[in-house]
Amino acid sequence: MIPAEPVLEVEDLAVRFTRRGEQPTRAVDGVSFSVAPGETVGLVGESGCGKSVTSLAVMGLLPRRGVEVSGSVRFQGQELVGAPDSQLRRLRGADMAMVFQDPLSSLNPTVPIGTQVTEVLLEHRDMSKKEAVDEAAALLDKVGIPDPRRRLKEYPHQLSGGMRQRALIAMALACSPRLLIADEPTTALDVTIQAQILELLRELVVDTGTALVMITHDLGVVAGLCDRVHVMYAGKIIETADRHDLFARPRQPYTGGLLASVPRLDGGRGAPLTPIRGSARDTIPWAEGCAFAPRCDNAQDDCLTEVAGSTVSLEPDGPGRELRCRHPIQYPPSTGGATASGVLR
């Protein structure tokens, strides 16, 4: 099978916040990834690592002032970095859409949800008012909102958190986007509702071939949903792998550390968890070496130096894998990875 052309190609994306009177901060630094139709790509990492900024930059939703975006974001071949607002606005809502963590803040509280969905349809699709209302009801039905006709007239606060997130997904789906970016779409929801929303996203990708970028800090969500995973730390991708490879044989000590630190529902009681030392605050600038070095058990002197003018760089690491690390976790050559050495035990 020939892999499909990617819908989205992000290359060397960097975002700097330059607030006056303050040191500029590099929130995202040299991030590259791509997503093909029907594919789900995960961006994982802890709070503040740059996931949301990456997605906002892709959607062209960052403010112009005080923000510098560089690199390239190609959506269906069109370059979006530096593209005029009018072009971005045309694409957003029609061909690419985004779902946020907090549905209440992304819905207009004073407008019934039906009107909000029909507005999207009227703006991007050639429809009469009546057709748009019918279509809106069909969309709410599709995302599992019972009694959709009546729900169209209700305001966001009249819906529960799960229903609001569904309404937002319905809006995102209004124009059958080729790309959907979901930024922690279930973090604010209870697990039983999260399971419903994840099932909805899964079906959507299978049924419509939408390319999905799933942003989350929850490794369980990644394990159940994403084909390919990019792990981010301090603004950079530090490891990329197919989900099976990533969970069976994490190579980056940070990835391995994350997996070792989460308790599992199917794990036993008693054995202490293996936390990662320190916190996300304990980083060094990438320009001085590996940002994770202060917390890393595998760190050695060369992790704190530049080599030939480049810092610790992202390198190919076997089929479909990339890795940014000088002393990765090693596995015995033949076994499947159950007996990982290094930081895992």
Add this chain to the structure above:
Amino acid sequence: MTAVPASEPLLRVQGLEVHFPIKRGLVFDRTVGHVRAVDGVDLAIDRGTTYGLVGESGCGKSTLGRAVLRLVEPTAGQVVFDGTDVAALKGEQLRTMRRRMQMVFQDPLGSLDPRQNVESLLAEPLKAHGLGGGTAGIAARIRELLDAVGLPTAALRRYPHEFSGGQRQRIGIARALTLEPDLLIADEPVSALDVSVQAQVVNLLEELQERLGLTYLVIAHDLAVVRHISDVVGVMYLGSLVEQASADDLYEEPLHPYTRALMSAVPVPDPVVEAGRERILLAGDLPSPANPPSGCRFHTRCPWRQETRCDDEVPVLRELAPGRLVSCHWAEEIRDGVLRPKSPEEVAATQGVSVAPTGVETIESDALVQGIDAPIERT
């Protein structure tokens, strides 16, 4: 108090109810109903053990914890701490009792006074209770506490905002420990923390329990965390316990339909396990606790609901096997596979799905709930 046998649970809660009036009208002077936040809960926690309380948001977990501490007055029922009915206590006795029960909050930043440095945050409870034995004694005790929670002495002069989330939670725990309590009630102690840092705090709680012989009531929505730290787990749904068992039994074989659905919904960080799992999806949302369903409260979403009993007969929490409590009329048949679950679509079609928001009329109730995670007793 010395007469209490060691085999007696440290905490016993009996028939506990907390109902909040729903007020309407311009000055909120009319009571138009009640939110049954906690609606008849019995539980006991043995000394030195951890009781984990799980359930979806709004099911009454925090309210239960607050009622145990008498931060809200129970509408009915008893809280017996170390053999003494807490409701009967007043003044100095109540203060002493409260000292022995402390709370750790979800948001350490919100529960620590931003204008006090760590030293003063830790000294305050000692001074307020006239404990610690003078300046030198207090200083020694504070150093001991810092050491216990793994913070350097340099932390003393710093303020809460200068710490990371995990460090702030350590400060919160140190503060809860100043008065040498017997019981710690931890309400979502790790849910505001980064994944890599959660494990540090979980390990710290376990280590402290071992060292100091503490008893914990841990309230959390993360079932994996609760499984990890609890001896006994209680599952709440709309104000009541629907199941209680040892952590191992519960996770090995959940018996109540709600527990089954809840467990099957928790993602496991392992793609192989994820791909092979049976998922029990529930239809709809949690009904409002202001107007809970009749009979079994779970019947509007239950994939196993039967034509008889479920809709009109309230199931009692009964012992199905030693140490295994379940409140479901059909628990045996479900366990033995005699009854099969329906799909969420069938459930939605036949049982009518509630899409009403959780809580009272959302907006108002959310505002009311704001105060919940406020720190206790800043005397």
